[in-house]
Amino acid sequence: MSMLELVQVIEEQGKGVRAYSECARICQERLNTHPDQAAGYYLLKIAANRFVDAYDDQPLLSQTAEDEFQSYKHYADQLEPLHVSSDLNEKLDAVNRVAALIANHKHLRSSV
């Protein structure tokens, strides 16, 4: 399973909190079984858990869920070099870029 396949898991499971929770669980499994890509899976696990923490027990509008999904998909896209590239600098760049994106991401509270 590549990073992008995690995105499919979220999409197939409806893009809700439960889908991200499952995604975080898979990331944990993958970072243990794929130590060469552990940093990428760990970042995606952090992003998935942050979604769960932000929206579990909170109102979530469908549009917000879609926006959050696109952000998550972007992280996975950016981390794809970890899966396909043999260039260590390219991998390190990808990890640093995504770490900054996740760290600066603001979860929006859906107004009701």
Next chain:
Amino acid sequence: MIPSSFPDRELIAELTAKMLLEIDAVHFRTDKPFMFTSGLASPVYIDCRKLISYPRIRNTLMDFAASVVMRDVGFENIDSVTGGETAGIPFAAWLADKLNLPMHYVRKKPKGFGRDAQIEGSSIDGKKVLLVEDLTTDGGSKIKFCEAIRTAGAEITDTVVVFYYDIFPEAHENLEKIGLNLHYLATWRDVLSVCKKQKYFDAETLIQVEKFLDHPLEWSGANGGATEISAINKKD
């Protein structure tokens, strides 16, 4: 004070629905739907946490809950009223006070290690526990809370909530699987009934809401959401 009156179930349901509407805890949006934890799109959302800010209402609801528990679970069948993190905690505290029983709360995730890693309060080993949450949609959150309570050595057979969606057959299956009897004060049908009688919301909105309540998976699919309820994860 332990209540000694037992109001009629229909009256409890109607008054609970009225109170939830009075404090604007009920939200209907047909154009920009909400998304449930399971990924379903929904025109309805209820914010039971608002109840904590209304002492007259919350006090009445906890009287109702105490009467439901004593009538349906028993007067001496509970050793602990245990709230589910986060929204269940204040309701558990008030209900424990009403029933003059010890209170605990159960975390969503373990804090540290050991059998009691998800339980706060004194040991519940060997105790009979009543789980309290603000609401139940498909029963998903109850599974993890029950596991944690049983891991800590307690017995749990009953849970009480202020509000129950009562639209997903999966809820009954989920609760049956974990051996849990659900007790509640009101459902969406009770809210819809009051909305119709008292002219809350416009007619078209209420039609859409009723369509959703009748066929939630179909409504969700037609409005960009999932068409089946995603499985509840067994592990984090």
